[in-house]
C-alpha cells in the first residue's frame with residue numbers, strides 16, 4: 001500500500017519553510033514529503049520526510065511513485081527573476097521543464113489512483129510586463145488578464161506554466177491509458193513576499209526584505225532600485241494563508257485557474273521610512289542597478305485580487321502598518337538579538 005503524502009518541491013526555500021512549519025503545526029495530521037536541492041534547516045528537521053534531489057530527475061520520481069501516493073502537490077521549486085536573468089537556459093529547464101515533469105507525474109498518479117491530484121503552483125507578478133512608467137502609474141490595480149507581456153525569462157516561464165497547468169487540468173488526456181487524467185491545477189500570482197524568518201535570494205523584490213534585515217543587523221544597505229518605485233508586497237504568513245485557502249476551496253467555487261493575491265502596495269522610500277522609524281541608526285542609500293530597475297518598472301504597482309476575494313474569501317491579515325509593526329520589526333529584532 002503506497003503512503004498518502006503531500007509533496008512540496010522547493011521546500012527548503014522561503015515559502016517552503018513557512019508552509020512546512022504551518023502544515024506540521026498543532027498536531028496536524030499531514031504526512032509531508034519534501035524535496036529540494038538543499039537540506040531542510042535544523043529547526044524543520046523531522047517535520048517531513050526530506051529528499052535532497054533535483055526536480056529534473058525523472059528517475060527519482062519514478063521511484064517515489066512506487067512508494068508514495070501524492071494527494072496534493074505544492075510545486076514551489078524555481079529560479080527567481082534576477083537569478084533567471086543570469087542563467088536563462090537553466091531557469092527555463094528548472095522553471096518550465098521541471099514543472100512539466102511534476103505535471104506528468106501528477107497525471108500518471110491521478111490515473112493510478114483514479115482520483116484527482118491537487119496541484120498548487122505559485123506564479124508571480126513577473127507574469128506582467130507593463131510597457132511604460134506612464135501606464136504603470138495609470139493602471140494601478142492590474143487584473144489577471146491585463147498586460148500579460150512579461151519582459152523576463154522568469155516571467156515568461158511563470159506565464160507559460162500557468163497555461164501548461166490549465167492545459168493539464170482541462171484538456172490533457174494520455175490516450176494510451178484508458179483512465180482519465182484528473183489534475184486540479186490552482187495557481188496564485190504572488191507579489192514580492194517578505195518574511196521575518198528567512199532572507200530571499202535571486203529575486204528582484206529582494207530590496208524590501210534585504211533593507212529591513214540589514215538595518216536590524218546594523219549593516220549598511222545600498223538599495224538597487226529608485227526611491228519612487230512602487231510594487232505590491234505581502235507578509236509571508238499571508239502568502240501561506242492564501243495558498244492553503246485556495247487549496248481548500250471547493251472546486252465549484254473557483255471561476256479561474258490563476259488568481260492574483262496581494263497584501264499592500266508600497267514605494268521603496270516608504271519601506272525605507274518605516275525601517276528608519278524602527279532602526280534610526282540604519283544606513284540606507286540608493287545605488288541603482290539599471291537592469292533590476294527595468295524589471296521593477298515592468299511589474300505593476302498593484303494587483304487587483306477581487307476574484308480571489310469573491311470566489312474563496314481571500315483577505316490579507318497584514319496591511320503595511322501591521323506587517324511592519326506587528327510581524328516584521330518585532331520578529332526580525334528578536335531574531336538578530338538572539339543571533
Ligand code: NAD
Pocket residue numbers: 009010011012013014015016035036037038053054055056075076077078079080094098122123124125189190191192193194200201202203205
Ligand atoms: P526560494 O528561492 O527561497 O526557494 C526555491 C527553492 O527551490 C530553493 O530552496 C531551491 O534550492 C529550490 N530549487 C531550485 N531548483 C531546484 C531543483 N532543480 N530541484 C529541486 N529544488 C530546487 O523561493 P521562494 O520565495 O520560496 O519561492 C517559492 C515559489 O514561489 C517559487 O516558484 C517562486 O517563483 C514563487 N514566488 C515567490 C515569490 C517571493 O517573493 N518569494 C513571489 C512570487 C512567486
Ligand code: AKB
Pocket residue numbers: 080081082123124125126154190191192193202203204205206
Ligand atoms: C522575484 O522578485 O523574482 C520574486 C517574485 C515577485 O516572483 N520575489
